[in-house]
Amino acid sequence: MAGSNPNAKPMNLTLKVWRQKNRNAQGSIVDYQVKDISPDMSFLEMLDVLNEDLLRQGEEPVAFDHDCREGICGSCNLFINGRAHGPEPGTTTCQLHMRKFNDGDTITIEPWRANAFPVNKDLSVDRSAFDRIIQAGGYISVNTGGTPDANEIPIPKEIADRAFEAATCIACGACVASCKNASAMLFVSAKVSQLALLPQGHVERKSRVENMVAQMDKEGFGACTNIGSCAAECPVGISLENIAILNREFLAAKATSNNLA
Amino acid sequence: MSWITKTFSSSIGRKIIMAVTGLFLCSFLVVHLVGNLQLFKADNGVAFNAYSEFMGHNPLIRTLEIVLVLGFGFHIYEGLALAAKNRAARGNQGYVVDHIEQNSSWHSRSMALLGSIVLFFLIVHLYNFFGSLRFTDVPRDANGNEDAYALVLAAFKNPFYVVLYVIGQVALLYHLLHGFSSAFQTLGLTHRKYTPAIKFIGYGFSIIVCAAFAAMPIYFFFFK
Ligand code: HEM
Ligand code: SF4
Ligand code: FES
Numbered sequence: 198m199a200g201s202n203p204n205a206k207p208m209n210l211t212l213k214v215w216r217q218k219n220r221n222a223q224g225s226i227v228d229y230q231v232k233d234i235s236p237d238m239s240f241l242e243m244l245d246v247l248n249e250d251l252l253r254q255g256e257e258p259v260a261f262d263h264d265c266r267e268g269i270c271g272s273c274n275l276f277i278n279g280r281a282h283g284p285e286p287g288t289t290t291c292q293l294h295m296r297k298f299n300d301g302d303t304i305t306i307e308p309w310r311a312n313a314f315p316v317n318k319d320l321s322v323d324r325s326a327f328d329r330i331i332q333a334g335g336y337i338s339v340n341t342g343g344t345p346d347a348n349e350i351p352i353p354k355e356i357a358d359r360a361f362e363a364a365t366c367i368a369c370g371a372c373v374a375s376c377k378n379a380s381a382m383l384f385v386s387a388k389v390s391q392l393a394l395l396p397q398g399h400v401e402r403k404s405r406v407e408n409m410v411a412q413m414d415k416e417g418f419g420a421c422t423n424i425g426s427c428a429a430e431c432p433v434g435i436s437l438e439n440i441a442i443l444n445r446e447f448l449a450a451k452a453t454s455n456n457l458a
Numbered sequence: 459m460s461w462i463t464k465t466f467s468s469s470i471g472r473k474i475i476m477a478v479t480g481l482f483l484c485s486f487l488v489v490h491l492v493g494n495l496q497l498f499k500a501d502n503g504v505a506f507n508a509y510s511e512f513m514g515h516n517p518l519i520r521t522l523e524i525v526l527v528l529g530f531g532f533h534i535y536e537g538l539a540l541a542a543k544n545r546a547a548r549g550n551q552g553y554v555v556d557h558i559e560q561n562s563s564w565h566s567r568s569m570a571l572l573g574s575i576v577l578f579f580l581i582v583h584l585y586n587f588f589g590s591l592r593f594t595d596v597p598r599d600a601n602g603n604e605d606a607y608a609l610v611l612a613a614f615k616n617p618f619y620v621v622l623y624v625i626g627q628v629a630l631l632y633h634l635l636h637g638f639s640s641a642f643q644t645l646g647l648t649h650r651k652y653t654p655a656i657k658f659i660g661y662g663f664s665i666i667v668c669a670a671f672a673a674m675p676i677y678f679f680f681f682k
Contacts, residue, residue, distance in 0.1 A: 213554070213555075215554075224551070226554055276553060278555060278557065279553065279555040279556045279557030279558075279560075280557055280560065280561070284557075284560070305554060305555040307553055307554060307555070310548065310549055310551060310552060310553055311547065311548065311549060312546065312547050312548065312549040313547070375558070375561060377544070377548070377558060377562075377567050378544035378547060378548070379544070379547040379548045379549070380469075380544070380547070382469075382470075410468055410469070410470055411464075411468065413469070414468055414469050417546075417547055418469075418547055419469070419543060419544035419547035419548070420469035420470075420472060420473055420540050420543065420544060421469075421473065421644075422473075422540075422544070422566070422567075422569060422640070423566070423636070423640040423643045423644065424562045424563075424566045424567055425561070425562050425566065426558060426561040426562040429561035429562065430561055437643065437648070438648050438650075440643065441643050441646045441647070441648035442646065443470070443646075444470055444473070444474070444643075444644060444645065444646040445646030447468075447470045448470075448474065448646065451461065451465040451471075456461065457460070457461050458460060458461065458464070
């Protein structure tokens with residue numbers, strides 16, 4: 198196998214996996230053994246092996262969310278050994294490799310926990326609350342018609358870089374999952390600062406932050422107490438500074454918007 | 459008025475209330491500490507009693523007292539209400555294995571617990587001094603001022619109070635080690651140039667203020 202480590206020994210692991218039939222069922226941790234796991238596998242590939250075993254035995258495979266498997270879609274929401282996306286900093290679960298574990302390890306795998314993220318089944322959770330927050334204001338107006346010229350609106354490089362940094366949020370929800378208060382403020386702040394920095398975002402600048410925060414509260418996320426677990430666990434390194442920007446944007450909008458309601 | 463009530467009932471608005479009242483309470487701590495430092499004066503409480511008489515009867519101070527009570531009231535109510543809301547947001551089913559200690563500090567996660575210890579201390583503290591001075595007839599010293607110094611002397615001969623007061627200050631210390639800089643972040647006052655200084659001042663403030671307050675019962679218990 199190209200690029201693989203010839204000395205890597207296959208591992209045997211004990212998995213403690215949260216199993217839950219559906220949204221209303223009681224769930225519980227179930228133990229499984231997986232054998233001959235290559236250290237070159239990603240964590241999700243290791244779960245694929247488990248599911249193949251389960252299918253062969255005529256059992257229900259473990260449901261878990263995944264899509265791109267290359268760290269860009271934010272689907273792979275697993276709470277591994279007490280940490281969002283596992284103990285490695287700056288990684289999604291799909292980018293976590295089995296070489297970070299040792300032969301004989303016991304690995305506990307749980308879904309994101311937050312009232313606003315109900316468990317659909319096993320490890321798969323419903324994160325549509327994030328979609329509704331984005332729908333409430335995480336967009337910009339565009340004129341219809343022909344394709345606009347590139348660089349029609351000049352944006353200084355420094356601003357573009359900062360906006361891009363905030364735009365790298367992949368909406369994975371690790372911030373909510375790791376926060377003691379299940380607060381979504383890092384996620385909301387990333388979108389609010391990204392669009393507040395760019396001229397294209399200025400049309401809806403005030404209504405955006407008002408509506409997104411209102412929707413965030415309505416979904417039942419908690420209030421930030423500046424603990425910082427979110428930024429520590431965020432796979433793309435969205436910083437706490439964005440939450441300060443969110444609070445400033447929110448206060449400024451509340452004080453000056455034309456919205457009396 | 460609805461946009462105003464909406465602002466201050468939103469999660470961010472309520473946090474703003476916490477931050478503003480929290481920093482206001484920090485300013486109160488400074489005033490309270492500076493006045494109380496007169497307890498260390500070797501004049502058997504003459505200056506302290508005069509100061510305490512002034513604080514008890516000056517109309518401006520009595521008006522500010524109302525602001526202080528409101529500040530405490532909002533801070534405590536919102537603090538406990540937000541803590542309950544945040545616990546509910548987490549949901550009933552917690553993580554079976556949770557290593558949150560690997561990504562955050564204990565005291566930043568324990569603001570409600572630390573605040574509650576401070577609150578318990580505060581109630582006993584008010585009962586010890588404020589209650590006696592305001593609501594009972596306290597003997598007067600040679601200058602005709604209420605002898606608050608004698609109350610302090612008596613209270614801090616009781617080891618139970620000494621221990622409780624020191625515990626109260628340790629709780630306040632940890633509350634402020636997180637709370638001071640946290641309040642600036644809440645108010646949006648975060649900047650890579652100034653935040654390190656705010657953190658440093660916050661640590662210094664918390665340690666100096668709490669150590670000085672804790673020194674009072676210890677000093678009276680052992681040396682008076
Ligand atoms: C002299 C006494 C006190 C001072 C100087 C003080 C100061 C502060 C400060 C500066 C903050 C940070 C606010 C922020 O993060 O924006 C804070 C947070 C907090 N305080 Fe206090 N506090 C005091 C007493 C209390 C009491 C008696 C309670 C009662 C339970 C309490 C409960 C809380 C809670 C729960 C928080 C976290 C709230 C949050 O971040 O949402 N505090 N405090
Ligand atoms: S802020 Fe970070 S942790 Fe939160 S959703 Fe975005 S990428 Fe995930
Ligand atoms: S599966 Fe897309 S980020 Fe992990």
